[in-house]
Amino acid sequence: MTRGFIRHFPGNLSEVKLIVNGVEYEFDLDPRTTLLDLLREHLGLTGAKKGCDHGQCGACTVLLDGRRVNSCLILAVAQQGAEVTTVEGLGTAERPHPVQRGFLDHDGFQCGYCTPGQICSAVGMLDEVKQGRPSAVTTPGDDLLSDAEIRERMSGNLCRCGAYPNMVPAIRQAAGE
Amino acid sequence: MKTFEYRTATAASAVLAPDAAFLAGGTNLVDLMKLGVATPDVLVDVTKLPLDRITDLPDGGLRVGATVRNSDLAADPRIRERYPVLSQALLAGASGQLRNMATTGGNLLQRTRCTYFMDPSTPCNKRAPGSGCPARAGDHRNLAILGGSEACIATHPSDMAVALAALGAQVRVESATGERTIAVTELHRLPGDRPDLDTVLDHGEMITAVDLPALPFATRSAYRKARDRASYAFAVGSVAAALDVADGLVRDVRLAWGAVAPRPWRATTAERLLRGRPATHENFLAAADEELRAARPLRDNAYKTTLTRNLTAAVLTRLASAGEAR
Ligand SMILES: Cc1cc2nc3c(=O)[nH]c(=O)nc-3n(C[C@H](O)[C@H](O)[C@H](O)COP(=O)(O)OP(=O)(O)OC[C@H]3O[C@@H](n4cnc5c(N)ncnc54)[C@H](O)[C@@H]3O)c2cc1C
Ligand code: SF4
Numbered sequence: 408m409t410r411g412f413i414r415h416f417p418g419n420l421s422e423v424k425l426i427v428n429g430v431e432y433e434f435d436l437d438p439r440t441t442l443l444d445l446l447r448e449h450l451g452l453t454g455a456k457k458g459c460d461h462g463q464c465g466a467c468t469v470l471l472d473g474r475r476v477n478s479c480l481i482l483a484v485a486q487q488g489a490e491v492t493t494v495e496g497l498g499t500a501e502r503p504h505p506v507q508r509g510f511l512d513h514d515g516f517q518c519g520y521c522t523p524g525q526i527c528s529a530v531g532m533l534d535e536v537k538q539g540r541p542s543a544v545t546t547p548g549d550d551l552l553s554d555a556e557i558r559e560r561m562s563g564n565l566c567r568c569g570a571y572p573n574m575v576p577a578i579r580q581a582a583g584e
Numbered sequence: 585m586k587t588f589e590y591r592t593a594t595a596a597s598a599v600l601a602p603d604a605a606f607l608a609g610g611t612n613l614v615d616l617m618k619l620g621v622a623t624p625d626v627l628v629d630v631t632k633l634p635l636d637r638i639t640d641l642p643d644g645g646l647r648v649g650a651t652v653r654n655s656d657l658a659a660d661p662r663i664r665e666r667y668p669v670l671s672q673a674l675l676a677g678a679s680g681q682l683r684n685m686a687t688t689g690g691n692l693l694q695r696t697r698c699t700y701f702m703d704p705s706t707p708c709n710k711r712a713p714g715s716g717c718p719a720r721a722g723d724h725r726n727l728a729i730l731g732g733s734e735a736c737i738a739t740h741p742s743d744m745a746v747a748l749a750a751l752g753a754q755v756r757v758e759s760a761t762g763e764r765t766i767a768v769t770e771l772h773r774l775p776g777d778r779p780d781l782d783t784v785l786d787h788g789e790m791i792t793a794v795d796l797p798a799l800p801f802a803t804r805s806a807y808r809k810a811r812d813r814a815s816y817a818f819a820v821g822s823v824a825a826a827l828d829v830a831d832g833l834v835r836d837v838r839l840a841w842g843a844v845a846p847r848p849w850r851a852t853t854a855e856r857l858l859r860g861r862p863a864t865h866e867n868f869l870a871a872a873d874e875e876l877r878a879a880r881p882l883r884d885n886a887y888k889t890t891l892t893r894n895l896t897a898a899v900l901t902r903l904a905s906a907g908e909a910r
């Protein structure tokens with residue numbers, strides 16, 4: 408594990424330790440820094456996108472201690488010691504994550520802007536399904552990966568291109584791996 | 585965003601500085617800070633306190649800690665079995681990502697989504713007391729038909745709170761001056777001429793838990809939400825209900841409405857009318873109508889009266905005919 412020291416801000420700073428994609432970092436942060444800005448501006452991880460900056464689009468979705476969250480509404484100072492996984496930490500071009508593979512195989516995107524968020528969200532969502540967690544459309548005994556279930560569970564990620572239809576089989580394929 | 589100092593809460597009984605605010609999941613507060621609507625000098629993070637558990641109460645009820653995440657509460661097997669209305673209400677709200685951060689306490693204390701309230705460039709009596717209420721003549725399509733005042737017609741946007749109101753939940757709060765318990769239906773104030781005060785809480789009172797009383801017939805309960813798109817949108821109207829039917833008669837009923845008032849609206853008039861009466865669609869409509877006599881709709885939100893009436897009858901009719909709870 409490498410260790411990075413990033414000190415940018417003068418004035419009112421808070422010390423924060425975070426593990427991002429398996430690498431431990433220490434930051435001296437302006438407390439206003441959101442997790443999204445930390446990833447993009449401080450670490451140069453531009454996979455997570457700033458679509459709305461208000462929790463309304465899902466483009467900034469990352470995994471926080473394994474759970475999907477909107478990084479734009481999270482203050483980095485409040486996540487001392489947390490583990491963050493971004494789309495960059497999921498897979499590589501040579502060895503894509505099953506969800507990335509699914510999106511490629513099924514053409515689950517057009518412009519690609521929302522895609523890192525969609526992929527992180529799908530990874531978190533498949534874990535929720537594995538745990539048997541319900542969604543708003545779940546009736547006991549039903550298949551938690553029906554089209555209706557996948558659509559509802561992914562409703563926190565908007566796609567301006569409307570590439571939704573192919574994401575459904577992409578995600579189902581990944582669930583089988 | 586105005587700068588602030590970040591601290592973690594050490595105890596619920598600690599004193600909260602005058603310009604400090606509690607931070608939980610941050611999904612509402614951080615948003616309002618970005619918008620310049622909330623401007624705390626200090627944030628006191630409550631999520632490191634041991635308030636993240638759901639425990640059984642001796643009477644068969646459950647105690648839900650204030651920092652239990654909405655997604656964990658919705659997925660808890662005891663909640664799904666004993667209080668399906670609560671699980672359904674939570675899952676109908678926000679998105680998977682937001683529910684993973686949002687907490688019980690923060691959800692209850694989230695602020696109105698009135699567009700003027702969220703835009704500091706406009707007047708708003710709730711945000712800037714005395715500045716006026718542009719919603720009355722302007723955009724009020726999703727604002728209150730019940731419980732509003734001349735000064736403010738904001739609605740409380742929570743889905744969870746509507747289920748909690750139907751279930752008769754109690755909110756436990758603690759501060760430097762002690763502890764108290766408040767019925768969830770009494771937590772939010774009606775605006776009157778002080779719309780700036782959302783709740784009866786004093787500054788520094790921390791929600792530590794929400795107690796769900798034992799309510800055996802709540803195994804037959806449901807939440808239904810109407811909104812502008814199929815998912816990931818706030819309610820324009822919602823109904824939480826639990827129904828106990830025997831021999832075709834309503835033995836007991838719990839009914840609460842969302843998105844129609846400044847607080848989750850427990851429909852006590854309708855409940856009273858229904859007890860002992862035949863559990864028919866007609867009677868459900870009549871009971872809703874009686875409760876809605878107090879409605880004072882404006883130009884663009886009168887649809888909520890019809891919507892709430894029909895949703896109520898639909899939910900109760902389905903519960904009445906459901907042989908089993910789900
Ligand atoms: C795009 C979007 C869509 C949404 N859709 C819905 C929806 O459909 N239905 C719905 O119900 N909600 C919806 N929400 C709102 C969401 O449910 C709330 O933002 C969330 O529940 C707030 O919880 P939190 O823990 O993040 O609170 P925070 O943002 O941390 O805090 C909210 C308020 O509560 C106070 N507070 C927090 N915890 C305590 C405590 N323990 N004691 C005292 N005060 C406390 C804070 O000081 C603050 O004033 C949506 C939000 C967004 C951004
Ligand atoms: S309805 Fe209430 S919150 Fe909305 S503008 Fe009027 S005073 Fe402000």
Ligand code: FES
Binds near residue numbers: 457459466477480
């Ligand atoms: S950028 Fe975070 S939800 Fe849109």
Ligand code: FES
Binds near residue numbers: 517522566567568569
């Ligand atoms: S692929 Fe373009 S926004 Fe989703």
